[in-house]
Amino acid sequence: MSAAHDPFQNHLLAALPHADFARLKPGLKLVTMPLGEVLYESGSQQRRVYFPTTSIVSLLYLMADGASAEIAVVGNEGIIGVSLFMGGETTPSRAVVQSAGHAYELTGRRLKLEFNRGGAMQHLLLRYTQALLTQMAQTAVCNRHHTLDQQLCRWLLLSLDRLVGTELVMTQELIANMLGVRREGVTEAAGSLQKARLIKYSRGRISVLDRVGLEARTCECYAVVKKEFDRLLPALMAS
């Protein structure tokens, strides 16, 4: 099934005009993204960018005392390595594969060349970056005001939106790391979701049974982010 892998599975690449995509195509390389792989370390020079197709990547912030928190999640709607074209080259966050799958890799040099032409790619990347900005802002708000229960729902929905199917491969320990809470807290929240028949899980496999129920239970943050992504990247809805 070689047809199973296609750069157009990534919405940013799919939204490019033919001519623009043709310039990038020779540089695109399909790579596998195993669970837990670190794509960028905090503060390290970024040489490559990644366009996820079937994988999901978390942008994590690690603190001096070892605590962590997810600040954004990137799937096939986006790109990993925003700081490359923004000019900073590095960021103080770490990029970790949260859900195994594939992505297309491109060297920073090629991306910057294309970005600096000022055409469709620049336009797309900037709009995507604004969407990312919104996601981060909303994460800040959500961390401040909402309960773990709600945040877990939001997190599940964000992941679900970036996957095919309704099953997530993800232990509670990992989710706790992403949300920046204790594992026991996730156990409790997940337990209550299970009791409400919204999800079902066992040893690292979470099946979402009632997506609408999750949406009802989460805070407004999920809807705000989703709406803003849809608004900023409308062409990407098609695929």
Next chain:
Amino acid sequence: MSAAHDPFQNHLLAALPHADFARLKPGLKLVTMPLGEVLYESGSQQRRVYFPTTSIVSLLYLMADGASAEIAVVGNEGIIGVSLFMGGETTPSRAVVQSAGHAYELTGRRLKLEFNRGGAMQHLLLRYTQALLTQMAQTAVCNRHHTLDQQLCRWLLLSLDRLVGTELVMTQELIANMLGVRREGVTEAAGSLQKARLIKYSRGRISVLDRVGLEARTCECYAVVKKEFDRLLPALMAS
């Protein structure tokens, strides 16, 4: 003292090459920024951008239930209206003047024209936007993990960095709004800072007595953000 107002008080404008600045100059208009003025409403079309000189602006997020949270603060190191050149035109956050002062205003049209030339201004604005991204991410982390005490210190320091002098005009009620906590919480935290002789305040006037002491008391978040701003916008350090 007309010389008291100068576009170069804003670091972004000051960092522009002569020729680039000359193109913008005719469009720049000095405006006063009274405390509490709303520059952008959440979701509204943004027609103008602002380069603060002596004012400070908060990017606030308002929630359905009336609660709020500051996601970033902008002073003379930056610009209000990032979404204009990022392509989204609007953002889901509100921009409010947190400390009265002045700013230079520019129409979105002129800014976009200059941005799309792809020269120094584009480069500067993108780097600034990345710094803003870092600030938002750090706010998310700080909201998750740190105490109100530490967050208050961070907030005071961020404000102090964007002002001349050591006095802030700011009631505890307003600070509580920014941090997204109860006013009583701020009273307590501020009281303990005052007891430690780090600050002194009375009815909306806060004097910072011991800046180093505040830095020692705050979390790592302040240092991370400051370091990243300095790294991304080095030329701006001069003024």
Next chain:
DNA sequence: CGCGTTGTGTACGATGCCGAACATACGGGT
């Protein structure tokens, strides 16, 4: 000078999450 508005201080139980310690259960490998 008095009075009302605004800003600040204090107290109370309630709550949501933490930190730690421990119990249970599933499932792959030998």
Next chain:
DNA sequence: ACCCGTATGTTCGGCATCGTACACAACGCG
């Protein structure tokens, strides 16, 4: 079939912050 590592479940006291209610204090204005 067994064992052991890994994943999940449960409990406990502790703590920061919340929500609410109310008291006091400073200032501005008539």
